[in-house]
Amino acid sequence: MxxxxxxxxxxxxxxxxxxxxxxxxxxxxxxxxxxxxxxxxxxxxxxxxxxxxxxxxxxxxxxxxxxxxxxxxxxxxxxxxxxxxxxxxxxxxxxxxxxxxxxxxxxxxxxxxxxxxxxxxxxxxxxxxxxxxxxxxxxxxxxxxxxxxxxxxxxxxxxxxxxxxxxxxxxxxxxxxxxxxxxxxxxxxxxxxxxxxxxxPKPAQGAVSLRVDWIDIVSLADRFDPCMWAGATEADRHDLTQAWPFLGPQAAFSAGAVALQQDFTLLKTIIRAWIGVYLEKVDAGRIDPAAIDHLLLHYSARSLREEIVRLLTDTGAMIDEARWFNPLARTGNIGSASIWVMLDALLRERPPEPGQTVLAVVPESGRGLVGFMHMTAVDQNGETS
Amino acid sequence: MSVHVHTGADPARLQSTLRKLAIAWTGFEARLETAPLIRKLNRGQLTLADYQAFLINLRQQVVEGACWISRAASNISEDYFELRSTLIGHAATEHRDYHLLEQDFVAAGGAIEDIRTARKNVGSEALSAWMYHQAGRPDPFHLLGAMWIIEGLGAQKASDWGGSVLRQLDLPQEAARFLLYHGENDGDHMEEFQSMLAMTPLDEALEARIVRCAEVTGRLYALQLEEIELA
The missing domain is CATH 3.40.47.10 (Thiolase/Chalcone synthase)
Incomplete structure (x- = not known):
């Protein structure tokens, strides 16, 4: 075994x-x-x-x-x-x-x-x-x-x-x-x-390591059309038989099917769905907002944050803003790389102490997905204190 | 007997109820997104006949809305006078809403008698029966769960749907006033809802009933949309 x-x-x-x-x-x-x-x-x-x-x-x-x-x-x-x-x-x-x-x-x-x-x-x-x-x-x-x-x-x-x-x-x-x-x-x-x-499998010697407690990834593609996509026109993105390989590369290019695009109306709905998944994690006790010491939320749309903060506060799911850490305003939003760039900056600029928790939240608009990674800082013996 | 005054429910319970309702909402929204009519709307494929069918089917349920809220209000005991009064106010604001739907239908090229005489679809029948049954129970505080879903539609979906209909079908504003009006007027939905919730004797058992009512109402509402026959 x-x-x-x-x-x-x-x-x-x-x-x-x-x-x-x-x-x-x-x-x-x-x-x-x-x-x-x-x-x-x-x-x-x-x-x-x-x-x-x-x-x-x-x-x-x-x-x-x-x-x-x-x-x-x-x-x-x-x-x-x-x-x-x-x-x-x-x-x-x-x-x-x-x-x-x-x-x-x-x-x-x-x-x-x-x-x-x-x-x-x-x-x-x-x-x-x-x-x-x-x-x-x-x-x-x-x-x-x-x-x-x-x-x-x-x-x-x-x-x-x-x-x-x-x-x-x-x-x-x-x-x-x-x-x-x-x-x-x-x-x-x-x-x-x-x-x-x-x-x-072994913590670093003479330094703080982050134990990875769990990683949960939830796709919501069963209900949404592509929200951020490349390879189809906006009108035909739900119909894969109209995708770029069938059109051929030149016709696809002319139709505007090659460039990366984003649907803003759908994004609003997907943001609510992300929050729904997070609230389920909170409701089920998987995430305890009060017990998170450092929150890395890969989120770029600053203007929508107020609406989110309000809903999270009303539902008892808000993590105190002082615990958020987000260097993206200076590093740029680097898509998939963002979360590791954020984590790297956290370790250098605000290193967690043994026992502290770090929650990384990665929403993806693509076809609706949100992922969570929960970590706990430990000393060289793997202990939290 | 003293009248129950809004003293503010336990904040943690209020948060937990709102959290569970927000989760129920996203489940409902997932259903909506996959209803054939909404798929067509989202994909820019809506036809005028689809939109007319949408209005006809909505109207048969909206016409009942103020009635079940009134029935619920009449079953709220005197101890919760404040909530009863709020519900009566609600019913009064909404009881002419179906006229807007009828006018939209005519502006979209429909004949008034067609929308007035159409029957409810299977989903609307189920939704209506459920609402009246729940509203007829003593102190039906749990119907706040139904209001969460139906008013959430106004706050979160209606104006986007209305705008999208106008763009796709090249119709004038007058043809989508019901959707656009709800999008504009249901803005402080969350605040209003929270104050109503605080008027109830909210405890764990009532929370469970409210959330269940939201789930069932959401499912039946989605069924109503799923049952619309598309062109």
Whole structure:
């Protein structure tokens, strides 16, 4: 009979490529669609509250990094922080929204970039929630003894999808030359980077580790059409027989079916559904809001926060705002990588003390999903005090 | 006998009830999203005939709304006079709402006699029977669960639905006033609801009844939408 082992995060890594890019310089990097400055950009920024972000390309569109390369660097950073060589890695789980190639999987590309010897890999493609899918794979691998040491990484090279050539000459541009809001908003919201966690069955020596208590992921795709998608037009996104491979790449591009898009009306409904899942966790006693010391909520729409805070307060599910930790206003919203970049910043800037709890919450608008990861800080003996 | 004055229920109980109701709401909303008519609406595929069928089917239930609230009010005992009075006020504001639906139907090209003479669909029959039965019970405080669902529709869904109908069918504002009006006027729904909840003798048993009533009402309301025949 095998016994489940405790699993600890003994190191984290974060990669934010290049210098922080301020609001005024964003279009220098992303380019101006049709040669015109965006009219909607400022509005999107007011909504998402992001001040600076990082791009893995130069203003002329030349890549400075690949998605896989950033992920590999994040894994190296996590290994270094854990004080372990990459040669100890047995299981590598990699997450992203869109990898560098359509095929093969992201984890294969990250492994190639790591060049660290044969190991088990697992690729997870979704949106922000893919980070926790990969984490669950890596956590279970160590927990069950299938792997001695595992890493989970997540990365995004979002900016390359936002260059003008993804929109110009497509149906996403109206007669007046304006880009559809569904596509424009994401250009002003997402940016580049990667993050990783190193998972070990033994806590780090001489440092605080985070024991991973549980990871819950709940998909709500049974009730929603795609809310954030690429590969179909807005009108046909529910009908997979109209997806880009059937249209053919050129017709799909012209129809505006290749670019990444977001449905804002549906997003409102999905936000309520996320809260519903969280409230169920609270109601069932899985999450005790009063017992969470550090909350990492990957959430970018600042203007919607008031509405959420009110509902959470009224339902006794609010976690005191002083316990929230969110550096995304300066790091940018990096999709799946956000949660590890947030965790990395928490450990450096507000390190949890043994016994304190950390709750990571990762909502994904994709087709409606929310994930939770509960951690407890422990000392080098795995003790909470 | 003294009249029960709103002294504020136990805050933890109030929070727990609202939490369970919010969970019931999301379950209801999941059902709504998959109802064929709402799928068509969300996918931009609604036809004028679909919208007319929507109005016809809604009307047969909305016409009963003020009636079951009145019946519930009449069964609230004197101890809870404040709640009774609030419910009577509610019924009064809503008892002409179905006229709006009829006017919308005509503005959307329908004939008035068609909407007035149509029968309830199976879901509406079930919803109505359930409402009247519950409203007829002594001190039917648990009907707040039903109000949570039905008023939640106004606060969370109606104006988006109304706007979407107008855009898709290229209809004038006058053809969706019922949906748009509810979206605008049910704004402080949460605050009003909480004050009503605080007027009841809220305890664990009543909480369970309120939440169950919300769940059943949500299911039957969704059934009503599922039963609408599409073009």
């Amino acid at each position: 095998s016994v489940l082992r405790p699993v600890y995060i003994t190191g984290t890594g974060a990669v934010l490529p290049g210098d922080p890019v301020g609001v005024d310089a964003m279009e220098d990097y992303l380019g101006r669609v049709g040669g015109r400055a965006s009219a909607l950009g400022r509005r999107a920024l007011r909504w998402n509250g992001i001040e600076t972000r990082h791009y893995a390309l130069t203003p002329d569109g030349t890549p400075t990094h690949t998605n896989a390369g950033m992920c590999a660097d994040a894994v190296r950073g996590a290994a270094e922080a854990a004080g372990e060589p990459l040669s100890r890695l047995n299981h590598l789980a990699a997450a992203t929204t869109q990898g560098d190639l359509l095929v093969p999987g992201h984890a294969a590309q990250v492994h190639a970039a790591l060049a660290c010897g044969p190991l088990e890999i697992a690729s997870f493609q979704s949106v922000c929630g893919s980070a926790l899918m990969a984490a669950k794979s890596a956590w279970q691998a160590v927990r069950t003894g299938e792997a001695g040491t595992a890493a989970a990484c997540a990365g995004e090279h979002a900016s390359r999808w936002f260059r003008p050539h993804f929109f110009e000459g497509t149906a996403l541009i109206d007669a007046k030359g304006r880009l559809a809001m569904e596509a424009e908003y994401l250009r002003w919201t997402l940016s580049d980077g990667a993050g990783a966690i190193w998972l070990s």
